[in-house]
Amino acid sequence: MNWTVEESGFDLARVTTNGNKFMIGNGYMGYRGTLEEFGKEQLVAVTLAGLYDKSGQQWREPVNAPNGLFTTLLCDGEPLTVIEQEVISHRQELDIRSALHRRETVYKRPDGGTVTYTAERFASMDNLHLMVSKLTLCTTRDCTIVIQTGIDDDVWDINGPHLNDLQKNSMDHIMISTAITGELKVPVAVAELAVFGFGEQSLDESSLLRQLTFKAQAGVTYTWYKYVSVFSGLDGTESLVNEAITTVNAAVNLGYEVLLGTHQRKWEDKWSLSDVIIKGDQEAQFALRYSIYQLLIIAPTHSERVSIPARGLSGQVYKGAVFWDTEMFMLPFFLHSDPVTARNLMMYRVHTLEGAKRKAAEYGFLGAFYAWESQDTGDDACTLFNVNDVFTGRPMRTYFRDKQVHISADVVHGIWQYVQFTGDYSLLTDGGAEVIWECAKFFYSYAYYNPVKARYEILDVTGPDEYHERVNNNAFTNALVKETLEIAIQAADYLRTNHPAAFEAMTDTFKEGPFLPEFQEMLEHFYVPQPNTENLVIEQFDRYFTLEEVALTDLKSRVLNKHEYWGGGNGLATTTTILKQADVVLMLNLFKHSFSQEVKKANWEFYEPRTEHGSSLSPCIYALVAADIGAPDWGYPYFMRTATVDLTGESKQYVGDLYIGGTHPAANGGAWMAAVLGFAGLYFNGEDVHLNPSMPKQWESVELPVVLRGGNYRLHVGREEITIQASADNKSALNFIVSGGQVEMCQPGVQLQIRYS
Amino acid sequence: MNWTVEESGFDLARVTTNGNKFMIGNGYMGYRGTLEEFGKEQLVAVTLAGLYDKSGQQWREPVNAPNGLFTTLLCDGEPLTVIEQEVISHRQELDIRSALHRRETVYKRPDGGTVTYTAERFASMDNLHLMVSKLTLCTTRDCTIVIQTGIDDDVWDINGPHLNDLQKNSMDHIMISTAITGELKVPVAVAELAVFGFGEQSLDESSLLRQLTFKAQAGVTYTWYKYVSVFSGLDGTESLVNEAITTVNAAVNLGYEVLLGTHQRKWEDKWSLSDVIIKGDQEAQFALRYSIYQLLIIAPTHSERVSIPARGLSGQVYKGAVFWDTEMFMLPFFLHSDPVTARNLMMYRVHTLEGAKRKAAEYGFLGAFYAWESQDTGDDACTLFNVNDVFTGRPMRTYFRDKQVHISADVVHGIWQYVQFTGDYSLLTDGGAEVIWECAKFFYSYAYYNPVKARYEILDVTGPDEYHERVNNNAFTNALVKETLEIAIQAADYLRTNHPAAFEAMTDTFKEGPFLPEFQEMLEHFYVPQPNTENLVIEQFDRYFTLEEVALTDLKSRVLNKHEYWGGGNGLATTTTILKQADVVLMLNLFKHSFSQEVKKANWEFYEPRTEHGSSLSPCIYALVAADIGAPDWGYPYFMRTATVDLTGESKQYVGDLYIGGTHPAANGGAWMAAVLGFAGLYFNGEDVHLNPSMPKQWESVELPVVLRGGNYRLHVGREEITIQASADNKSALNFIVSGGQVEMCQPGVQLQIRYS
Structure with missing residues (x-):
């Protein structure tokens, strides 16, 4: 090979x-x-x-x-x-x-x-x-x-x-x-x-x-x-x-x-x-392996004070800063293959909590507002003027730093993913719980209560789609904020029950509030945009549906300068429904079990033609959700685009005379997610292991090792049969459910063969 | 003469x-x-x-x-x-x-x-x-x-x-x-x-x-x-x-x-x-008289379905639309000289209430959101793309229409000014009260409650300074919203006491709420930015003080195209403290009795060098407040600039090939305000008449007729003595207070001479 x-x-x-x-x-x-x-x-x-x-x-x-x-x-x-x-x-x-x-x-x-x-x-x-x-x-x-x-x-x-x-x-x-x-x-x-x-x-x-x-x-x-x-x-x-x-x-x-x-x-x-073996598609095989390679050469196995920058270790681009990319696009790979490194990545957020608290205070909020571009201290390296206007040469005010509040929810999501997936609750007592609570506190202070609609809302944010800055009730952001509140309460419940003394000590500084009662109150009256009753589409943010509808090709024809920025105050996409990258669809992927297949399909079909994929983080999400809705062949081109990004080098290398190229670890992680969590259909939330294969037509099988709750398994996902081999060294059994069929327990050393259709 | x-x-x-x-x-x-x-x-x-x-x-x-x-x-x-x-x-x-x-x-x-x-x-x-x-x-x-x-x-x-x-x-x-x-x-x-x-x-x-x-x-x-x-x-x-x-x-x-x-x-x-006679300054005399002339030729004496457009009847510029100019800059002249026309202007807002309700509903709010550019129906003639970007030729998204919510408060302010000034409460039963309550309802639905700070706030607005769009807690807007809530309650109190049956009938549709209890609750917890304890400056909006400090001349040197718009997404002024027009200072003028002279002076001095006067509505306000703080000679150049705007024709006439010239009724009204309410220092709120002269050094006297509560008076304001002649036809007396001195009652047919220093 x-x-x-x-x-x-x-x-x-x-x-x-x-x-x-x-x-x-x-x-x-x-x-x-x-x-x-x-x-x-x-x-x-x-x-x-x-x-x-x-x-x-x-x-x-x-x-x-x-x-x-x-x-x-x-x-x-x-x-x-x-x-x-x-x-x-x-x-x-x-x-x-x-x-x-x-x-x-x-x-x-x-x-x-x-x-x-x-x-x-x-x-x-x-x-x-x-x-x-x-x-x-x-x-x-x-x-x-x-x-x-x-x-x-x-x-x-x-x-x-x-x-x-x-x-x-x-x-x-x-x-x-x-x-x-x-x-x-x-x-x-x-x-x-x-x-x-x-x-x-x-x-x-x-x-x-x-x-x-x-x-x-x-x-x-x-x-x-x-x-x-x-x-x-x-x-x-x-x-x-x-x-x-x-x-x-x-x-x-x-x-x-x-x-x-x-x-x-x-x-x-x-x-x-970590190797994933794809049979029937040599090209995909190599691209995926190469993606994994890119993650392995930059993984901070040695330190919990370092995370993975958006351009890996390929130079100084993007200030060597750590973005949400780590939690949302890379963490799943490490959770499944190298939980120790996954823990390091999460501990990096614990160590940078003080920077996040300083940022929240700078803006007049409580709690922790994580840096959009995080370096060693957690202070935000992101500038307020992030892009130059090609028409005037002037720096352009953008809102990456001040308004992408979802970063704090992404961090909480990552920590909770780690805890649930690995069962290693020590992360909570090692600082993870403080991070969670400080982020929840931040959102409580960021939220506003709408007295007429009797609900809390999250206003004036930028969601994943950075072409639309300063929007209200971004569906992605609100869903993540809701999750943050839930996690804050769940983490407290866990610690109160299992580590009452530690809980008391840890919560000492939180007691003045806002804390759990306020989180609970906010959660009970919190607004998360829901599917439209007519067409099942979830509006990306308030009034998104009132924006100009224009075909992506038509919008491209309006471009006057190929380097012009499509977002910002006067951007070409700003006043249209064209989005930079997966936003609602990313949310549907994160909360795939909270939405029906119909909703996911409707939103994939609605947003896909409107997505520019101006970020390398975008295509893998469309691949993932395509697999989820039973349309892996719709997703396959997106998977390949993601998996080959550093092989073809077809991403943007320069803006003016500024080098912005480098490797794309988030896409690398996204390629892994699309292949394993998407096409092979693996889903584990710390309890049962689900396998819902949805493979591209030429794929005969996907085979890979995974570490689940400390146990080693080798999965072979064929088109009609799945084989699960549990290591004899495993300490306990796990339940496997294939394509929604019956639960099969896999004891240490046992090989299960499950047919499905 | x-x-x-x-x-x-x-x-x-x-x-x-x-x-x-x-x-x-x-x-x-x-x-x-x-x-x-x-x-x-x-x-x-x-x-x-x-x-x-x-x-x-x-x-x-x-x-x-x-x-x-x-x-x-x-x-x-x-x-x-x-x-x-x-x-x-x-x-x-x-x-x-x-x-x-x-x-x-x-x-x-x-x-x-x-x-x-x-x-x-x-x-x-x-x-x-x-x-x-x-x-x-x-x-x-x-x-x-x-x-x-x-x-x-x-x-x-x-x-x-x-x-x-x-x-x-x-x-x-x-x-x-x-x-x-x-x-x-x-x-x-x-x-x-x-x-x-x-x-x-x-x-x-x-x-x-x-x-x-x-x-x-x-x-x-x-x-x-x-x-x-x-x-x-x-x-x-x-x-x-x-x-x-x-x-x-x-x-x-x-x-x-x-x-x-x-x-x-x-x-x-x-x-x-209406004629105002200035002795000692022929140039000012003529300019002021000409300003009054411009108001008289466009005054809708004949109809309460017409108001005064921003360019009067001088053509089709600005869509012939009625802006806040009427209430805030022209109404005072008519209140003092022609209350019938003043009533017509206010009834125009009553007749366009349905359009304002449609606009509120369009944006998902309750009540009445008056048009930024109002025509016959009250529907908003303002477009979302109001300015062309000179660098790309593309229409630029601006927020005049959606975010200048203060217009509804301006309308309420105007109605209440009329009612208090004239004592003609019939405007309330003729629809004025509904306007007031619908506007208060609009603000209640527009406001958000900040749970941490335990207060209602007004977010995402554009204040008078249009170079800073979509700001939070604009001091001017919040002060006006507070006034709206107060007026809503006062109007209800008046009607409940004096016209209980009418009140019952009128409030029938309001009873589902939000109505008076909600207004009261909001009022009690409403945030209005206050003077900074250190330098007494009121921050124009949240985080205004974090913007770039740049001298106006330096900002001008950054201009690349003389027609470029300074506001909007990427405008030159947008990220600086430079403002288009009086904003905090306008608020201080409206609520002059709520702030100390020190606060007014500190804010005048702070904001004056930062004001571009990109609107013809701006200079007169600096003249008014200069008079108020005892510095009429600071204000005089601003007064003259205002009073001569249509004589010199030095305002902008064309943008590209689009004619935007015309007359400037708001400046005309502003010139009258500066001379009469500023330099002559006349203030009447429906109770006592105050006269606090603060005249430019060359002015010997100002003489003018006024209609106060239906009575005719002729005022002669000299530098040391004020003469008040009440018409013998007056039905009642009024109290006059000169320069904070003792109260002097002026009976019908009597002439008072009051010395002051």
């Missing part, structure tokens, strides 16, 4: 896209899929998870570390680089089975000879501070080769510089680059050692480069290795430089092959818990 | 401005200050009050009648017209004492001779359907003159045509033009008769023109007269054409001089009740 992404030939125009497509990473750092000789112009980046810096008046963004894998070659005095040299062949490939990046370039020499250059690298999944690479060179004629390799500390930044006091040092042949971030004065250290089996290297500390010149003999393959370690002041180590040196030395002692072996075993473990 | 506006010489570029500046009218119709030979290209208009039409998909606007004063001349075969011919002299003048328009043009002839042509006209204040003109011609050499005169039915329309089935007829030498409006099929008839003391006229029915050719003898003055009547189907007459003919015949029988005499006596009466 195919586990390799590859691209042949070199095309300068693809450098940026391939930087995302061929990414490697290990959750601690991401390394863009650039080539060894590339520098900042080619957007090389070693992006560190969770370390942010603000330079001058520019916005805060993640810090990129110096690039310890930097290597250039000269042959007979001429540089060997794909950018300047003619190549006979060039191939870049990524083995997603073990996150191993490889390039092979055959250069043509003026004397008619060729130079074959290969390099492979990985960011160790065993030691997250380590990157290792193996490089080879073979010429067809004798020539003089100069290898220059070391650390490139001239890093690419969107809004840099972030690394101040850049120091260049060496010790025992190890190159050491150190720096301190400008804002928080966090030290960063990168150490590098290159090991050659030939020639004599000389170190140039002033450039952080080592140079090795040798006479290459035709037909001989020369191999060398690089060992690079990266540390920052966030790692909690005493001496950063010592730690970096020690790590490199230890790696050298083990050697490349051993390190690679360990790394690969870690990756085998990962895949054994 | 000077009562004449005049302009010498002819300048084509001044035709539009002079059309406004030299307007005549009588409340039934307005006639722009154009010349006899002008046609639609020169924006000739006979604008009929209260008659509207909608042509195709264009917006509704007032109907212009055919022009019965149309006259052209030929001399020896060549046209005599200021547009094409060289003139030796030309003068256009308007006698504002009797609304008499006069032109005199001396044409130069190729033979060296001259032709002197004069025309004077008036729209009779005695018979509102009648226009009369007197024309003369005198040549220095014998020549052949052709006079063509009749009815020009090729009318100027912004969004026409409105006159369908145009018929041309004649009967007994009377030319008759009839037509029917397109939308409501209202007939319009214009009849014309010209009376010559010389020559022989021939009628050409097909052109509605009569022609008279004669040999003019040098030195002889030839005089002729035109009698024109105008009727529409709104007049309640049986046979329009008969009525028009009868009116013309009756006029001819009386003759020009008798008609003019009657007309002038009516005008004498008007001035005797």
